[in-house]
Amino acid sequence: MAKKQTASITTSEVTAAPLKTSELRAPAEVPYAVEIEALIAHDTHPRPPGWKMSARAVHTYLCGGKAGSCEISPKYIGFPRLVEIAIATLVTDRALLLIGEPGTAKSWLSEHLAAAINGDSTKVVQGTAGTTEEQIRYTWNYAMLIAQGPSEQSLIKSPIYRAMEEGSLARFEEITRCASEVQDAMISLLSEKRLAVPELARDVAAQKGFSIIATANTRDRGVNDMSAALKRRFNIVVLPTPSSLATEVEIVRKRVRELATSLELRAELPTDEAVERVVTIFRELRTGQTLDGKSKLKSPSGVLSTAEAISVLAGSMALAANFGTGEVLPDDLAAGLQGAIVKDEEKDAAVWKEYLTNVMKKRDSEWQQLHHACSEHNS
Numbered sequence: 001m002a003k004k005q006t007a008s009i010t011t012s013e014v015t016a017a018p019l020k021t022s023e024l025r026a027p028a029e030v031p032y033a034v035e036i037e038a039l040i041a042h043d044t045h046p047r048p049p050g051w052k053m054s055a056r057a058v059h060t061y062l063c064g065g066k067a068g069s070c071e072i073s074p075k076y077i078g079f080p081r082l083v084e085i086a087i088a089t090l091v092t093d094r095a096l097l098l099i100g101e102p103g104t105a106k107s108w109l110s111e112h113l114a115a116a117i118n119g120d121s122t123k124v125v126q127g128t129a130g131t132t133e134e135q136i137r138y139t140w141n142y143a144m145l146i147a148q149g150p151s152e153q154s155l156i157k158s159p160i161y162r163a164m165e166e167g168s169l170a171r172f173e174e175i176t177r178c179a180s181e182v183q184d185a186m187i188s189l190l191s192e193k194r195l196a197v198p199e200l201a202r203d204v205a206a207q208k209g210f211s212i213i214a215t216a217n218t219r220d221r222g223v224n225d226m227s228a229a230l231k232r233r234f235n236i237v238v239l240p241t242p243s244s245l246a247t248e249v250e251i252v253r254k255r256v257r258e259l260a261t262s263l264e265l266r267a268e269l270p271t272d273e274a275v276e277r278v279v280t281i282f283r284e285l286r287t288g289q290t291l292d293g294k295s296k297l298k299s300p301s302g303v304l305s306t307a308e309a310i311s312v313l314a315g316s317m318a319l320a321a322n323f324g325t326g327e328v329l330p331d332d333l334a335a336g337l338q339g340a341i342v343k344d345e346e347k348d349a350a351v352w353k354e355y356l357t358n359v360m361k362k363r364d365s366e367w368q369q370l371h372h373a374c375s376e377h378n379s
Contacts, residue, residue, distance in 0.1 A: 018073075018258060027122050028075075028115035031262070035061060036116060038070035048091050050167040050209015051117050055087050061116040062087075062109070075112045076105060077251045082237055086113065089235040090169070095190050095212040097175075097231075100239035103305020105251075106215040109239070110171050113213055118168040123159035127174035133185045136160055137195060150199035160212070164195055167207030172214040176224050183230055186212070190233035219303065241306070245291065248279050248306055255310045260317055267321035270313050270328045277370060278333060281360075282309045285341065285351075290359060297355060300341050300348040312336035334373035342378070352378050 018031035029036060036052075039061055045054035053061075060067065062083050064074030076083055089096045090113065098106040114121035125135055138161050144154035163170035175183060189195060193206040214234065216226070242248035253275050260269060270278075284290050286304045288297050302308070316332040324332060342348040356378065360371045 018261070027120075028111045029119050029121055032061075032075075032112075032115065035067070035070060035072050036119065038067040039072065039116075042067040042070075048209065050207065052119050053116060055091055058087050058113070058116045059083060062112055074254075076109050077247060077254070078105070078239070078242065082239065083109075085235075086237050089237070090117065090211050090213070092235075093193070093211075094235045095214065095233055097214045097216060097234035097236045098239055099216045099218060099236055101218055101241055101305060102303040103307035104239040104241055105306075106217075106239055107173055110173070110213045110215055114169045114171055118209075120168060121171065123163050123168065123170040125159055125170065125172045127172060127177040129177060129179070131178045131182055133182050134158070136182065136185050136189075138197065152200070155197070155200070160189065161195060161204065163212075164189075164193075164204055164206040164210050167209035169210070170212055172212055174217060175214045176216045176226060178224060180224055180227065183224065183226055187227075187230055187233060190230075241286075245276070245279060245283060248283065248309075249276050251306055252279055252309050252313065256313045256317070259310065259314045263314070263318075265314070265317045265321050267317040267324075267326045267328060270316065270333075273366070274328060274333060275313060277367065278309050278312055278337070279306075281337065281341075281355075282306075284359065285355060295359065297359065298351045300343065300351045302341060302343040302348070304340065308340050312340050315339075330369040330373040333370060334377045337374060338377040349378060 019033055023030070039057045040053050043053045043057045045056045047054045051058075057067070059080070060072055062074070062076045063080050065072050086096055086098070086109070096113075098110060100106050111121045114123070125131065136158055138158055139156045140150070141154045141156055144151070148154060157165070160170045160172075162168075172186075175186075189206075190212065193210065194203045195206075196203040242251060249272075253272070256275070257269060259265070260267070280291060282304045284297060285299055288299045289295060290297065312333070313328075313336070315336045316328045319332040319335060320326055320328045338352075341352050352374075356371060356375050360367055360374070363371075
């Protein structure tokens with residue numbers, strides 16, 4: 001494939017900083033548009049049908065690197081090989097299923113895969129107990145249906161329908177939250193790559209480039225387990241929790257910085273020490289033991305995922321900006337920790353109090369301000 005011209009992108013335009021937007025939650029392709037443009041412009045590798053960039057460029061977008069003079073920020077910090085497997089799956093005709101604990105970046109990875117591959121991550125079906133088969137296939141504008149009968153104008157296409165027509169990716173979030181009969185509507189779509197519309201006496205054939213990226217939460221196992229037939233249509237990639245404290249701290253620090261910019265929180269970023277302490281608390285309570293392995297701990301009922309650690313720190317910044325000095329203090333962190341850890345007042349408050357007394361209180365003096373603030377909030 002011929003190399004694209006790069007004259008439209010100048011050095012001053014090429015920056016790894018996410019673009020600001022007025023949207024509260026812009027899709028990934030909006031804030032990272034400059035990075036995507038740079039990767040497309042400097043991509044010399046073959047591109048699969050329907051893709052805006054090659055598989056290697058998608059990997060660079062997700063794991064970080066360079067495109068010309070543009071520094072590409074990593075979107076997924078973890079195991080690069082898992083990213084390679086996910087991308088390679090989407091090059092084939094198999095769908096991709098990302099499985100993991102809450103907060104392991106399943107939706108984040110799904111969104112950024114779609115953004116890099118198609119420049120559009122918005123074709124999404126959100127799985128819930130109320131999701132119906134029509135939301136997967138198609139439905140009708142019933143006023144027009146009654147007035148005119150079945151027609152192209154009265155047909156309302158689902159995100160998956162549109163992805164099949166366009167030869168692009170659709171995302172199915174939390175697929176195991178859907179009832180089994182709704183999940184099984186996917187079997188024929190993934191097998192035959194065709195969607196029948198009997199009311200119009202036709203069917204829609206998926207164009208090259210079409211695939212599905214689904215996510216499933218291991219905490220929902222047993223709620224609506226996927227059938228063996230449906231699982232066979234997916235290539236499954238299990239996303240683990242961050243392997244080390246340093247990796248999780250890096251993820252949290254990066255996402256808090258991005259959120260602070262996006263939400264214009266007007267507070268100083270939490271110190272590296274504050275981030276490390278929050279992540280340490282979450283990891284120890286999540287695994288049921290201290291980092292040195294010397295003490296066993298009771299775990300609270302909540303998940304205490306990496307995503308919740310990010311939320312705690314962002315919330316602490318909001319408190320500091322609006323009701324404090326703009327500097328994140330132990331009292332701000334304590335308020336966020338209390339809300340994240342104590343989900344069940346009867347059980348979790350006791351677990352948290354035991355951790356404060358038996359672990360945090362015995363740590364060095366640098367922990368004592370946070371210990372005192374947390375104890376006050378949990379009293």
